Amino acid sequence: MRPGAGVLRAVVGNKKALAGAIMLAIFVIAAIVPQLFTTIHNPNQQFAQMLPPGSGHLLGTNAFGQDIWTQLVYGTRQSLFVCVMVGVLASVVSIIIGVSAAYLGGLGEDLLSLLTDVFLVIPALPLIIVIAAYAGGGKMPVLIGVLVITGWSYGARQLRAQAMSLRNRDFLESARVRGERASYVIVFEILPTMVSLIAANFLGIALYALLTEAGLQFIGLGNSSANSWGTMLHWAQTNEALQTGQQWWVIAPGLAIGLLGASFALLNYAFDEIGNPALRPVRRRKVRR
Template identity: 75%
Template sequence: MSAIAANTGAAVEPTAASTPNPSSRGRRGSGVWRAVRGNGKAMAGAVLLLVFIVMAAVPQLFTSVSDPNKRAFDLSLPPSADHILGTTAFGQDVWAQLVWGTRLSLLVAVVAGALASILSVIIGISAAYLGGIPDAVLSLLTDVFLVIPAFPLIIVIAAYAGGGSLTVLIVVLVITGWSYGARQLRAQALSLRRRDFLESARVRGERSSYIIIFEILPTMTSLIAANFLGAALYAVLTQAGLQFLGLGNPSSVSWGTMLYWAQNNEALQTGQAWWVIAPGLCIALLGAAFALLNYAFDEIGNPALRPVPRARRRRQAQEATR
């Protein structure tokens, strides 16, 4: 999460081109697609994320096992044609658990990431636009959550609030994952507060809620998207960590609970390495998908980060040698 925050933390001073107008709003979606399509890392992230989305939506395409928790096979079988990744110490198919576990892992990442981003937008932009005492109070709240050690706080909250509940898990991730985005969005909103198009809206007598939603937010789309990706990455890794520690619901099927049961049954010591490697690799790949996609949204928000075409680099090199 801190790596993503570092990439997107620098607020870019908006230029006149960033002032919203009807034509630019109509092309906003095409700009996002061009940025993703023109960035190899972003395309790799999009493909990885699409694979996981398909696995979560229709797991039946990848496995014929309908109940991954059912103990229907011989214990601790090695990988074979019938069981691609072997079976667990309880007689469950590892591949089936991996496929079905994608749904819960991705659901928590998207929901927690979206809610944390919404909270970041509400607190960060409101603080910057309102100023004065509201800004001081909201900024103090943000700073408090920034300096508190996150993971120990997560463990304490999850343990005492009943971490086995999916709702509690999501709430914990949102509470501890919004402050980075709020700080970034406040910095960017402060640079926009005195722009001409906002002054015009105030002169027209528009309400503060209208100005924030329809004037400020459209100019910060790429930064909000980057914050969502960072929050989702944070949720993926933290969720897996909590479930590995036994603070999730051990009867649920997710990558974190797979690691929990593998560790409890000493999978590596008993020759069941894929029980550990497979969910760990999927967690890493899903996190990489969110991180790689973040490159495209960084480039939309900051043109200085966009790659220079090869022809232009060659021309610049020739001019420098003259």
């Protein structure tokens, strides 16, 4: 079987996962080539203020005279970039700490488990706000770092539990008997059996990063000059968009955040099927008479 064939089959065979994959693909295309979705190539270009939706401006213009649809399309890149980067980095930290703690055992397991428990019980939102406020949340590396620090622990606990169930399996015992190093066993023996859980963990962290990044931008702890959905919500709230008839300035980024988050959640159905065969739909064979 080709690598990734099982994932592709699970996505195509599940209507919810397929819908999520299609939605995510649209957002990825918009992030890479936003010119395909709008004829205005500068999201900060100014027109007449507060124009209603029409042929020239699909969602109208805001209080600054900026085209709302163009801002929405160009804001996809930063929002999706933050999701992917935080998802990848936090997943790597989760794998290193969670799987290592389960396989190594002894004092190393106790220390890594204690570290995971500490981050699990720390209130995430106040910690995020404090770090972002004092470390300069408007800087992209700081924002990503804050989300990674606060987003890895739950996945590490899940991966540790799964790795502990594999720790005494025969194929791992044979690898140890062959004299393989711990790093080899973890990377080439344990992780390939946990691909579906790692992918599900990535999607969960990406969803967390999407919502939290938008929330930080909304309350003014991000870069207010950046093009992102959270920044659109921030300026819409600041300029009382709902009270002044600029509803699409609020609805559009909120709907985009919801749809991207839904695509992550729907894709999770495919990885649930891979990890748990009992969830796979039963396909009945037609009986020939």
